[in-house]
Structure formats: C-alpha cells, structure tokens
Amino acid sequence: MKKDLIADSAIVLLAEKGYANTTTRMISESAEIAVGTIYTNFKNKEGILDYIFQTEYDKREAYLKVLLTSNSAYLEKLNRFLDFHFSELSKNEKLALVLIQESSNPELSHLAGIQNFIQQIPDFFKTILVEAMANGEVRPLDPELTAEIIFSTIRGTVLNVAGKNALSDSESIQKELKSFITHAVQKR
Amino acid sequence: MKKDLIADSAIVLLAEKGYANTTTRMISESAEIAVGTIYTNFKNKEGILDYIFQTEYDKREAYLKVLLTSNSAYLEKLNRFLDFHFSELSKNEKLALVLIQESSNPELSHLAGIQNFIQQIPDFFKTILVEAMANGEVRPLDPELTAEIIFSTIRGTVLNVAGKNALSDSESIQKELKSFITHAVQKR
Amino acid sequence: MKKDLIADSAIVLLAEKGYANTTTRMISESAEIAVGTIYTNFKNKEGILDYIFQTEYDKREAYLKVLLTSNSAYLEKLNRFLDFHFSELSKNEKLALVLIQESSNPELSHLAGIQNFIQQIPDFFKTILVEAMANGEVRPLDPELTAEIIFSTIRGTVLNVAGKNALSDSESIQKELKSFITHAVQKR
Amino acid sequence: MKKDLIADSAIVLLAEKGYANTTTRMISESAEIAVGTIYTNFKNKEGILDYIFQTEYDKREAYLKVLLTSNSAYLEKLNRFLDFHFSELSKNEKLALVLIQESSNPELSHLAGIQNFIQQIPDFFKTILVEAMANGEVRPLDPELTAEIIFSTIRGTVLNVAGKNALSDSESIQKELKSFITHAVQKR
DNA sequence: TATGAATGAGTCTTCATTCAT
DNA sequence: TATGAATGAAGACTCATTCAT
Numbered sequence: 001m002k003k004d005l006i007a008d009s010a011i012v013l014l015a016e017k018g019y020a021n022t023t024t025r026m027i028s029e030s031a032e033i034a035v036g037t038i039y040t041n042f043k044n045k046e047g048i049l050d051y052i053f054q055t056e057y058d059k060r061e062a063y064l065k066v067l068l069t070s071n072s073a074y075l076e077k078l079n080r081f082l083d084f085h086f087s088e089l090s091k092n093e094k095l096a097l098v099l100i101q102e103s104s105n106p107e108l109s110h111l112a113g114i115q116n117f118i119q120q121i122p123d124f125f126k127t128i129l130v131e132a133m134a135n136g137e138v139r140p141l142d143p144e145l146t147a148e149i150i151f152s153t154i155r156g157t158v159l160n161v162a163g164k165n166a167l168s169d170s171e172s173i174q175k176e177l178k179s180f181i182t183h184a185v186q187k188r
Numbered sequence: 189m190k191k192d193l194i195a196d197s198a199i200v201l202l203a204e205k206g207y208a209n210t211t212t213r214m215i216s217e218s219a220e221i222a223v224g225t226i227y228t229n230f231k232n233k234e235g236i237l238d239y240i241f242q243t244e245y246d247k248r249e250a251y252l253k254v255l256l257t258s259n260s261a262y263l264e265k266l267n268r269f270l271d272f273h274f275s276e277l278s279k280n281e282k283l284a285l286v287l288i289q290e291s292s293n294p295e296l297s298h299l300a301g302i303q304n305f306i307q308q309i310p311d312f313f314k315t316i317l318v319e320a321m322a323n324g325e326v327r328p329l330d331p332e333l334t335a336e337i338i339f340s341t342i343r344g345t346v347l348n349v350a351g352k353n354a355l356s357d358s359e360s361i362q363k364e365l366k367s368f369i370t371h372a373v374q375k376r
Numbered sequence: 377m378k379k380d381l382i383a384d385s386a387i388v389l390l391a392e393k394g395y396a397n398t399t400t401r402m403i404s405e406s407a408e409i410a411v412g413t414i415y416t417n418f419k420n421k422e423g424i425l426d427y428i429f430q431t432e433y434d435k436r437e438a439y440l441k442v443l444l445t446s447n448s449a450y451l452e453k454l455n456r457f458l459d460f461h462f463s464e465l466s467k468n469e470k471l472a473l474v475l476i477q478e479s480s481n482p483e484l485s486h487l488a489g490i491q492n493f494i495q496q497i498p499d500f501f502k503t504i505l506v507e508a509m510a511n512g513e514v515r516p517l518d519p520e521l522t523a524e525i526i527f528s529t530i531r532g533t534v535l536n537v538a539g540k541n542a543l544s545d546s547e548s549i550q551k552e553l554k555s556f557i558t559h560a561v562q563k564r
Numbered sequence: 565m566k567k568d569l570i571a572d573s574a575i576v577l578l579a580e581k582g583y584a585n586t587t588t589r590m591i592s593e594s595a596e597i598a599v600g601t602i603y604t605n606f607k608n609k610e611g612i613l614d615y616i617f618q619t620e621y622d623k624r625e626a627y628l629k630v631l632l633t634s635n636s637a638y639l640e641k642l643n644r645f646l647d648f649h650f651s652e653l654s655k656n657e658k659l660a661l662v663l664i665q666e667s668s669n670p671e672l673s674h675l676a677g678i679q680n681f682i683q684q685i686p687d688f689f690k691t692i693l694v695e696a697m698a699n700g701e702v703r704p705l706d707p708e709l710t711a712e713i714i715f716s717t718i719r720g721t722v723l724n725v726a727g728k729n730a731l732s733d734s735e736s737i738q739k740e741l742k743s744f745i746t747h748a749v750q751k752r
Numbered sequence: 753t754a755t756g757a758a759t760g761a762g763t764c765t766t767c768a769t770t771c772a773t
Numbered sequence: 774t775a776t777g778a779a780t781g782a783a784g785a786c787t788c789a790t791t792c793a794t
Contacts, residue, residue: 016294035777036774036777045767045768106209106289107205153344156337156339177337183371190758211783213783216760222758222760223759223786228756229757233785394669394670397584397670401762401763411782412767413779416777416779421764480723481582483585498724521740524721525717525720525721525740528721528724530720532720535668535716536716555705559703566753597755598754598756599755599789608790609788609789
C-alpha cells in the first residue's frame with residue numbers, strides 16, 4: 001500500500017523532471033509521508049524505479065504467458081500484445097513516460113526491473129517473428145534485429161507522443177503505429 | 189578548438205554515464221584542462237550538450253538543404269537522408285548514444301540545440317512524406333505521425349544497438365532498418 | 377535552539393571577517409554541526425544575517441512599544457531608548473559590530489531584517505522629534521534628517537568604538553554620545 | 565591615466581555592489597580594458613581600493629595643512645573642513661558611498677589608504693577640539709571621543725543620504741548636519 | 753605596456769541516507 | 774513501522790591572478 005503510494009507519487013514527478021531531478025524529499029512530500037518512510041519501503045531511491053519497472057514487466061509477462069498459448073495467427077498475437085501494451089500505457093501517461101525515459105538512462109541500466117523490461121519484451125517479439133517467418137506470415141527478415149526495431153519504434157513513438165500530452169488521443173496513433181509495423185514486416 | 193576538445197571529451201563520458209552522472213571535473217580531467225576552462229568556452233554544463241546537439245543538427249540541416257533541391261524520387265531522398273544520418277552516427281558511436289539518450293532527457297528538453305534536433309528532423313520527414321504521398325510513392329498515412337514514428341524508430345534502434353557497442357556492425361542494421369521503414373510506408 | 381547556536385557562531389565570525397569572508401564551512405565548524413544543518417535551519421547564508429537583524433529589531437520594537445505609551449518627556453524617551461540600544465550592544469560586542477558593519481553592506485540591503493533595522497529605528501526617532509519640537513523641547517530642525525543623523529551618529533560611533541574592542545568601556549562613550557545628541561537638538 | 569580610468573570605473577561598481585560583489589572582470593569591462601591591464605596598474609584588487617582611499621585622503625590632508633595655518637576661529641576651521649569634505653563628496657556620490665561603505669569593511673581594514681582615512685581625519689578633529697576647548701569656544705567634552713563621534717556622524721549621514729541618491733540635494737543636509745554638530749559642541 | 757584565455761582553489765548549496773525517538 | 778533533523782560528500786560554478794603573446 002505505502003509502497004504503491006510512494007511509487008505512484010514518484011511516477012508523476014519522474015515523468016515531469018526525470019530521475020536525477022526528482023528528490024526523495026519531493027516524493028515524500030507528494031506522497032504526504034516522511035522521507036524516512038521511503039526507506040522502510042524501499043532499499044533506496046533506485047529501488048523505487050526498479051519496483052515500477054518490475055511491476056509493469058510482470059503485467060506484460062503474465063499477459064504474454066496467456067497469449068502464447070492461444071492459437072491465433074502470429075501477427076495477430078503481435079497485434080494483440082501491442083494493443084495490450086498500448087492500453088496499459090494509455091491508462092497512465094505519466095507512467096508511460098517514465099518507462100520510456102528511464103529505460104534509456106545509463107545510470108539505471110543495471111536495475112533488474114529495467115533489464116527485464118528492455119530485454120524480455122523484445123525477446124518475445126523475436127519469438128513471434130521467428131514463428132511467423134517460418135509460417136510465411138512475414139517477409140524474410142532478421143528476427144532479432146526487427147524485434148529490437150519494433151520495440152524501439154513503440155518506445156520512441158510513445159516518448160514523442162506522451163511528451164506532447166497527447167497519449168489520450170492515442171487511438172489514432174496506436175492504429176497508425178500498428179499499421180506501420182504490420183506493413184513493415186508483412187509478406188505481400 | 190578548446191571548445192571541440194571539451195565537447196569531444198564530454199561525449200565519451202556522457203555516453204557512458206549520462207548527463208547527471210558526468211561531472212564538470214570529469215570532463216576537465218578527461219580533456220586535460222582546468223575546470224574553469226569549461227566555463228570560458230561554455231556558459232555552463234548544459235551549454236556543452238546544447239553545442240553538441242546544435243553541431244549535429246547543423247550538419248543534417250546542411251545536408252537536407254542540398255538533398256531537397258536534388259530531383260530524385262521522394263522515397264529515395266528519405267533513404268539517402270537515412271544513409272547520411274546513419275553514417276554520421278556510425279562515425280562516432282559515443283556521440284550517437286549521447287544524441288539518442290539525452291534527447292529524451294526531460295531536464296535538458298529546453299535546450300535550443302536539442303529542440304532543433306528532435307523537432308526539425310521529423311519535420312523534414314513529414315515534408316518528404318507529404319510530397320511522396322501526393323506523388324503516389326507511399327501508401328495513404330498520417331504524414332506527421334508517421335514522420336514521428338520514423339524518427340522514433342531510428343532513435344530507438346540506434347539506442348538499442350549502440351548501447352550494445354555493435355554500431356560498428358551497423359551495415360546490416362542500417363539495411364534492416366531502411367528495409368523496415370520502406371516496407372512500412374511504401375505503396376504496394 | 378540549533379538556529380540560535382548557528383546564529384551565535386556566525387556572529388563571532390562575521391564580526392571578525394565580514395560577511396563575504398565568512399564561509400558556511402567556518403560557521404558549521406564553529407557551531408560544531410554539519411554544513412547541511414545550516415540549511416535545515418536557514419534558507420541560505422543570507423538567511424542567517426536576516427535572522428540576526430530581525431531578532432535584534434524585534435527586541436527594539438518591543439521596547440519602543442512600551443516606551444511610547446509611557447508619559448515621560450520626549451527627550452527623556454529618546455535618552456531611554458539610547459540607553460536600551462546601547463546596553464543591548466554592550467551585552468555582545470561582536471553582535472554590535474555585525475549590526476553596524478553589515479547594515480551598510482550593499483549586497484545585503486535587500487534583506488527584510490536589515491531593512492526593518494535601518495528604516496524603522498530612525499523612523500521612531502523622527503516620531504519623537506516631531507512631538508518634542510511641537511512641545512518646545514527641541515530647537516527647530518528637520519525631524520526626518522535629524523533622525524537619520526542621530527541614527528548614523530550612533531551607528532558610526534559604535535563601529536569606531538567596537539572596532540577598537542573598547543565597547544566594554546562603553547559607559548563613558550554612551551554618556552558622551554547622549555550628551556552630544558542632547559546638546560545637538562535641545563532648545564536652549 | 566589608466567590608473568584613474570580603472571579607479572573611476574571601479575568606484576561606480578563598488579558603490580552599487582560593494583567590494584566582494586565587484587569582480588575584476590566587471591571593472592575591466594566597464595573601463596573597456598583587459599583584465600590583465602588592472603594588474604599592470606595595481607598590485608591586486610585591493611590595490612584599487614587602497615589607491616581610491618589614499619587619493620581622497622591626500623586631498624583632505626593638503627586642505628588641512630592650509631587650513632591649520634589660517635587664523636580663523638577653531639569652530640570656523642571645523643566648519644570649513646566640513647564644507648570641504650562635503651563638497652568633495654557631493655562632486656561624486658558614488659565615490660562618497662565607496663568611502664563610507666568600504667571604510668567599515670573588516671576585510672579591507674588593513675589597507676594603508678583606509679587606515680589613513682579613518683584615523684587621520686578624526687585625529688584632526690581632535691586637534692581642533694582640544695584647541696577650541698582651551699579657547700572656550702566649545703563646552704567641556706572628551707575631545708578624542710567627540711572627534712570620533714563627529715567623524716561617525718558625517719560618515720553615517722552620508723551613507724544614509726547617498727544611499728538614497730539624494731546627495732545632490734545635499735545643501736540642506738549639509739546645513740542641518742553642520743548645525744547639529746555645532747550645537748552639539750558649542751559652549752552656550 | 754596591454755591582452756585575455758587558462759587556471760584551480762574555494763564557494764554555496766543539494767540531497768540520499770541514517771538513526772534516535 | 775513511521776518520523777524528520779542531522780549528516781557530509783560531492784557538485785556546479787566563480788573569480789583573482791598569471792603569463793605567453
């Protein structure tokens with residue numbers, strides 16, 4: 001509870017100011033708790049970020065587990081995951097910004113939660129692409145590289161768009177982005 | 189001279205540690221100058237970043253000016269700009285990482301050099317896409333959004349790849365990325 | 377408590393070295409606290425000065441409130457305030473020096489505590505002089521200007537004398553000064 | 565020439581910002597010379613202040629030498645010196661402020677020029693007072709102390725008044741101050 | 753004599769973290 | 774578990790002074 005209160009307060013600040021410019025004092029004031037309470041709930045400041053990323057990663061992993069056992073077409077699976085990912089990001093624009101911004105922060109790259117987030121998700125894309133290629137659903141391509149490209153594309157797009165506070169209008173963006181990706185990989 | 193010596197030393201550190209973790213002392217030691225010399229050449233620490241981005245933006249702008257007056261097909265222009273952009277990034281992986289990482293740093297987003305970089309370049313993509321659509325070279329799409337997506341795609345890809353110090357092997361990545369983008373926008 | 381410990385330690389240093397030459401480190405060492413503790417008690421270095429002046433001003437203001445309601449002769453009131461002011465300064469020579477020296481420091485003139493000190497006190501003199509003139513106790517004079525002159529006279533005298541560490545012998549000085557002022561304004 | 569150009573530029577800045585907040589760079593820019601040129605004309609930054617005070621002291625000393633040999637009444641001599649001193653200060657308000665402000669700056673009190681200024685001038689007052697007392701022109705008083713009080717009175721008054729940029733209207737102030745001092749010491 | 757880029761010691765201030773209550 | 778005053782290392786930046794030109 002306290003943990004999520006702290007994390008939620010942190011997300012708002014992190015989205016606006018970035019990790020280095022968000023102080024533990026700001027977080028405690030925003031959460032209306034004492035600074036010390038942060039440290040009874042988290043090992044340290046980094047721990048908050050780690051927790052945020054891990055939580056989001058866990059959600060996606062759970063969804064993936066279900067998705068992978070479904071028997072829809074592979075591109076369909078990819079699309080459904082994109083839908084899920086996007087809908088999660090749309091629920092909380094600030095969180096979306098944090099996930100994007102801080103995942104490329106070199107001073108945080110050692111955190112397990114961040115590593116999971118930026119390594120496992122593209123890895124899933126790769127898995128799908130490999131199968132989809134074998135299946136003739138997508139054109140011949142380097143699945144690892146393309147997986148990274150897709151992940152990057154989403155990441156970069158969200159960053160651009162969320163930065164402009166327009167994620168709420170995300171339906172059209174989501175559509176355009178899915179269309180972009182589908183066209184990019186689809187066999188004609 | 190001193191200005192570029194300082195900027196170059198900063199780039200190496202910034203790529204490895206990020207803006208917040210790179211101190212002015214580190215930069216001065218790496219450049220083998222006194223801390224004060226940074227301040228005879230730049231207004232402040234941010235000024236170094238601003239200069240780095242502005243310099244790179246200027247290069248691209250100059251290339252674009254020439255490119256836009258050439259009479260190749262629009263998609264060809266896009267491809268040639270991607271080639272140029274990528275070849276510039278490949279020349280200096282550390283610089284590439286800095287350009288990508290710090291362009292999404294909210295504490296630096298107010299810098300003119302960064303704003304130029306992240307606003308003007310997608311704007312150019314948009315210009316090309318509009319013309320290319322009118323010309324029937326690309327499928328119907330939202331040019332502004334797609335321009336952002338393309339920019340993000342490059343940005344994200346470079347981040348992923350340069351982060352792994354594999355930009356040297358960039359030829360295949362570059363090919364894959366160009367192929368990805370071309371397929372994504374091309375009319376069939 | 378801590379606040380006064382810091383202020384008291386600062387006074388000793390400020391008297392000897394002046395504001396610009398007294399560092400926060402010196403103050404913290406002299407007060408046997410950490411530098412950071414200064415900043416949990418004061419907004420910044422200037423804040424210490426502001427507090428010192430405000431505190432001293434408050435004492436004088438409180439005394440004045442009582443004095444003004446007493447029904448002694450006006451020149452008597454002036455003399456009693458001079459007695460009070462002098463006795464306060466004599467209690468702490470270092471403080472006296474700080475009050476005098478830094479009240480004419482242009483880099484500190486914006487502080488509310490200092491402005492109160494150097495504006496309100498002469499203002500009180502003026503009030504008394506106006507009444508005393510109407511009453512025929514003092515010769516015709518410009519009350520505003522004379523109030524400033526009296527304030528300046530005290531200020532300058534304390535500076536000269538405290539600078540020579542002779543404030544302890546202040547009784548004779550105080551007598552001489554009061555005699556000087558009384559003669560200066562008195563109707564013959 | 566250069567020396568006076570530098571000193572004059574310094575005076576304007578020192579009056580507004582005080583010694584600690586006036587940098588050598590500011591002075592050089594205001595004088596439209598290079599920083600280094602300050603150091604070919606003065607030993608260091610303090611040297612400028614020393615020169616300013618010494619110059620002003622020399623003027624007063626020269627005037628005093630003449631005055632003392634004149635055979636006017638002693639109080640008249642005092643009045644004439646006050647006239648001279650005031651007229652000098654009125655010529656250059658900024659200089660007046662510097663002389664007052666920095667003469668009480670503890671970090672500068674070791675400068676010979678300043679020591680002359682604040683020790684020799686009251687010493688002259690004392691000389692006059694001693695003679696005037698012996699002569700029955702002034703009431704019985706402590707000449708040393710009273711000399712300091714007079715010096716302080718002038719100093720403080722100029723500070724108050726020059727700080728308000730009203731030294732130009734100095735005629736009335738000068739009159740009031742002289743009247744104040746005369747009344748204060750005069751035998752009835 | 754004049755220049756001004758370079759110097760680096762020294763400033764104020766911040767802030768993650770601790771720990772006695 | 775929660776608190777928040779205290780800590781002090783570390784950071785950005787300044788500025789008097791120097792010296793090669």
